[in-house]
Amino acid sequence: MNNHRLNQDLKLLIALYDNTKRGQKNVRWNKSKIEIDHVPMPRHIVPLRDQERRTCSLSIPIPVNLYDPAGNGQYHYYNNIMVEKGLRWRRDGRLVDIPRMTRYEKQGERFTWVCLHLNLCGPNTNIETLIREFQRFLASPT
Amino acid sequence: MSRTVLVIPETLMEVLHDRHALESDHTRDPGYVRVAHPAPPEQVTMFTVGVSRIGDRLEVLGHRLVETQEGDVERSMCFARLSAELQYESFLAAREAGGLVTVHHHPGKEFFSGQDRVALAAMNHHLFQIAPGAVHLALIFGSGGLVGEVWEGPESVRPLDEVRIVGLHGLHRWVPGNPIGEEICRLDTELHDRTLRVYGREVMAVATRLRFGIISVGGLGSAVCDVLKYFGTDFVLVDPDRVERHNAARLAGYRHGDEGVPKTEVLRRAILDYNPRARVLCVNTAFPSPESIEAAKDCDILLCGPDADWVRYEVNRFAARYLKPAFFLGTEVKLDPEGERVRRIVGQVRFFVPGGLCCVCQGLDGVIHHPKVMEFGRRTGYVKQDAAAATPSIVTVNVAVANLAVTRLLHYLSGRPAATNLYYDEMDLRWDNISGLYQRRPECPFCAPRGIAGLGDGEPAALLEGGGLDESVVA
Numbered sequence: 001m002n003n004h005r006l007n008q009d010l011k012l013l014i015a016l017y018d019n020t021k022r023g024q025k026n027v028r029w030n031k032s033k034i035e036i037d038h039v040p041m042p043r044h045i046v047p048l049r050d051q052e053r054r055t056c057s058l059s060i061p062i063p064v065n066l067y068d069p070a071g072n073g074q075y076h077y078y079n080n081i082m083v084e085k086g087l088r089w090r091r092d093g094r095l096v097d098i099p100r101m102t103r104y105e106k107q108g109e110r111f112t113w114v115c116l117h118l119n120l121c122g123p124n125t126n127i128e129t130l131i132r133e134f135q136r137f138l139a140s141p142t
Numbered sequence: 143m144s145r146t147v148l149v150i151p152e153t154l155m156e157v158l159h160d161r162h163a164l165e166s167d168h169t170r171d172p173g174y175v176r177v178a179h180p181a182p183p184e185q186v187t188m189f190t191v192g193v194s195r196i197g198d199r200l201e202v203l204g205h206r207l208v209e210t211q212e213g214d215v216e217r218s219m220c221f222a223r224l225s226a227e228l229q230y231e232s233f234l235a236a237r238e239a240g241g242l243v244t245v246h247h248h249p250g251k252e253f254f255s256g257q258d259r260v261a262l263a264a265m266n267h268h269l270f271q272i273a274p275g276a277v278h279l280a281l282i283f284g285s286g287g288l289v290g291e292v293w294e295g296p297e298s299v300r301p302l303d304e305v306r307i308v309g310l311h312g313l314h315r316w317v318p319g320n321p322i323g324e325e326i327c328r329l330d331t332e333l334h335d336r337t338l339r340v341y342g343r344e345v346m347a348v349a350t351r352l353r354f355g356i357i358s359v360g361g362l363g364s365a366v367c368d369v370l371k372y373f374g375t376d377f378v379l380v381d382p383d384r385v386e387r388h389n390a391a392r393l394a395g396y397r398h399g400d401e402g403v404p405k406t407e408v409l410r411r412a413i414l415d416y417n418p419r420a421r422v423l424c425v426n427t428a429f430p431s432p433e434s435i436e437a438a439k440d441c442d443i444l445l446c447g448p449d450a451d452w453v454r455y456e457v458n459r460f461a462a463r464y465l466k467p468a469f470f471l472g473t474e475v476k477l478d479p480e481g482e483r484v485r486r487i488v489g490q491v492r493f494f495v496p497g498g499l500c501c502v503c504q505g506l507d508g509v510i511h512h513p514k515v516m517e518f519g520r521r522t523g524y525v526k527q528d529a530a531a532a533t534p535s536i537v538t539v540n541v542a543v544a545n546l547a548v549t550r551l552l553h554y555l556s557g558r559p560a561a562t563n564l565y566y567d568e569m570d571l572r573w574d575n576i577s578g579l580y581q582r583r584p585e586c587p588f589c590a591p592r593g594i595a596g597l598g599d600g601e602p603a604a605l606l607e608g609g610g611l612d613e614s615v616v617a
Contacts, residue, residue: 002587061515064455069583070507079509082518113524119509 002067002075009127016128057084059111060130070120077121078130082111089141098141144198145303146292148243148279149465151596152309153497154189154204161187162247162283184222186215186246188232190239192598193277194464196440202279202292203465205239205596208232221257222246229268237273240600245281252284254291266296287316308465308496312557313348313442337372345556349373352555353421355380355441355466357429357457359405361392361535362447362471364412365544368394370445371413373552376421378437379406382428392537428513430456439464445547447471447540449533451510458494458501462588462595465496467554469547470506475534487536487568489543493550495562496596500589504563504580539568546573 013027059082067075088095116133162185188208194201214228224232236242244265248255254262262280269278270293278293279302290302307314331338334346353376356363363381370377385393385400385408393405395412406424413420425437429446438444444466446457454470461468473489492504511519518524546564553560561575587593 061511063509063511064452065502065510068502068587069585071583076509079511109518109522111518112522113519115524 001062001064005067005126006062012126012128013131016131053087056087057111058082058134060127067121074120074122075125077118077125078127079117079119080113080115081130081134083114084110085112087138098138144200144300146200146202146300147304147306148191148202148204148281148290148302149306149308149596150204151465151496152307152311154207155307155309157207158187158245158283161185162245184217184246186222186224186244188224188242188244190232190235191241191243191277191279192463192596192600193240194439194598196436200277200292200294201439201464201598202241202243202277203596203598204243206235206591208235208242229265230272233269233272236269236276236278238600239596240598241277241279242269242273243279243281245283247283248285250284251286252282252289254280254282254289258282262291262293263296266293270296308467310495310498310559312554313352313467341552341556345552346373348555349552350375352376352442353378353440355438355444356409357381357434357438357444357446358448358453359409360389360447360449361537361540362473362544363445364392364394364405364409365537365540366445366447366471366547367409367413368541369544369548370551371416371420373548375417375419377413378423378425378441379409380425380427380429380434380437381405382426392535392540429453430460435460438466441466443551444468445471445551447473447544450513450516451506451508452513452516454501454506455510458506458588459594461494462496462500462593463597465596467493467495468501469493469551470501471543471547473535473539473543475536475539477534484534484569487539489539489546489566489568491543491547491550491564491566493554493562494589495554498562498589499580499582500586503582503586503589504577539566542566542568 010027017027018025060078061080061082063076063079065076066078070076087098089098090096114134114137116130116137118130118133121129188210190205190208192203192205194203208228208231210228214225216223216225232242258280266278269276279290280293281288281290281302288305290305291299292302293299303317305316307316329338329343329347329350338346350373352374354370354374355378356367356370357380359367359379359381360383363379367377367379381404383389383405385396385403385405387401389405390396390400393408395408397408400408404424404426406426410422410424413422423437425431425434427433429435429438429448438460444457444461446454446468447470448454448457454472457468457470460466470492471489473487475484476486476488477483478485492501492506494500494504543566546566550561550564561577563575563577563580564573565576566573582589584590585592589595
């Protein structure tokens with residue numbers, strides 16, 4: 001794991017999503033300096049179009065080899081996002097489940113998976129690409 | 143008794159050879175290192191080191207050469223003076239890594255002269271102001287070998303007791319004051335009579351002196367133990383699991399009724415049944431727990447055959463940091479898409495040795511997640527439930543791959559430079575050396591020149607503080 005690039009990602013997430021006016025911390029991570037397995041983001045704002053809710057909680061699993069070189073100038077990247085269950089999408093005037101999210105839903109679990117499978121990235125890519133990809137999926141989750 | 147050991151990668155040792163006109167022949171005589179012909183004018187080499195503390199033993203691990211520019215070193219026939227800029231930069235590098243080694247040579251006998259003492263005192267005064275807590279090892283090569291002193295502060299000094307050279311051509315140990323490198327080793331020549339005729343006394347003597355760390359003693363790890371017990375006498379076994387019924391058909395050393403017993407204890411019993419004088423330490427936690435890290439730091443060679451790539455990745459990182467040669471074993475039974483017919487039964491042995499390619503550069507690829515995330519994946523059905531238990535596996539491929547690894551280990555101890563990546567195909571009954579397929583990734587954090595190799599106990603680059611999360615949301 002490239003801690004330097006991960007720190008840059010955390011700073012970026014804080015700049016983008018923490019609400020300093022209201023004192024809301026919307027980006028969190030483990031306090032441990034040597035181990036980080038996921039970055040939970042409560043109250044993540046989802047695209048307004050056709051969504052039932054304005055916010056949902058996310059948790060971004062951090063691969064242990066995040067940003068390690070993968071050959072050919074590429075680097076290992078985030079793979080998927082855990083999303084709070086219950087997010088629904090309006091289709092033909094009705095609220096329906098988001099298909100790719102319900103596949104892994106289990107009772108008793110608060111989160112489910114959205115597989116984005118970005119896997120590899122370039123030397124200058126940061127977490128914004130993952131969030132943008134996720135927002136794009138929520139804007140049109142088919 | 144406290145001991146101080148310098149562990150130095152072969153690649154770094156080669157630089158010392160070139161600069162200080164050293165002469166050695168590791169293959170015939172591990173202890174034979176001396177200045178062949180003094181090469182005036184005087185020369186000084188510096189490299190940063192990491193530190194590994196194991197009880198009261200201090201291991202100083204070679205990390206990175208301090209590069210010098212034209213004009214950094216003023217050289218004459220009898221002294222070399224380092225520029226203030228070079229000293230300051232090297233002290234900063236020592237603060238980051240954990241310590242500094244300064245090397246020079248004498249044309250005659252190796253000893254600390256009065257001039258050396260004065261220069262060392264001045265250097266230590268500044269070094270420990272800039273890098274408090276660092277260590278400074280001063281090495282002097284001479285016609286009879288080398289002498290070294292380790293400083294942990296301006297007033298705290300102790301002699302260097304041992305030098306270990308780790309590299310692709312084997313593990314060599316050198317005890318200063320024992321210039322012929324004579325091994326004092328009690329070897330049961332009657333017991334090992336036939337083996338001695340194959341590998342010779344030197345290899346067997348080295349094998350019986352080494353401490354082997356076997357991380358994960360499941361099907362593969364137990365097979366490794368089962369072969370290695372005929373050569374080694376000192377083992378550290380790391381595995382958190384207990385024996386279950388479905389393990390029995392693949393676990394070497396299993397006896398009827400062992401269900402519920404820690405796997406490490408089963409293997410300990412098997413080793414002691416063969417050799418009651420063997421030393422076996424069981425650590426019943428998962429690598430990299432603090433206990434397993436402490437135990438592994440005291441090992442000379444690591445062998446790991448876990449189910450999860452996450453453990454391999456962590457062992458790879460550990461082996462790079464502490465300059466431990468490490469074998470990474472894996473087997474897989476590949477099924478057809480319907481999951482009914484076996485398509486291939488394969489195994490692989492990857493060998494990382496400091497200075498060579500790490501396990502990641504040899505193909506340990508893909509996204510590797512923390513076990514907490516994998517556990518969540520299992521709970522939600524994203525990762526197949528009980529994937530490890532449900533994976534098909536057979537003892538024959540485990541034994542074949544374990545044999546391949548131990549054979550490669552013996553080749554390594556005998557100094558034969560050979561394969562670092564072996565691929566075994568049980569369906570075709572053949573193995574291939576695929577070492578040539580891989581190249582070092584220039585930015586590899588483990589084995590590239592700017593990587594973490596030799597950093598030892600030094601803290602990795604800290605993560606941003608202040609996340610404000612104490613408990614895992616996922617768990």
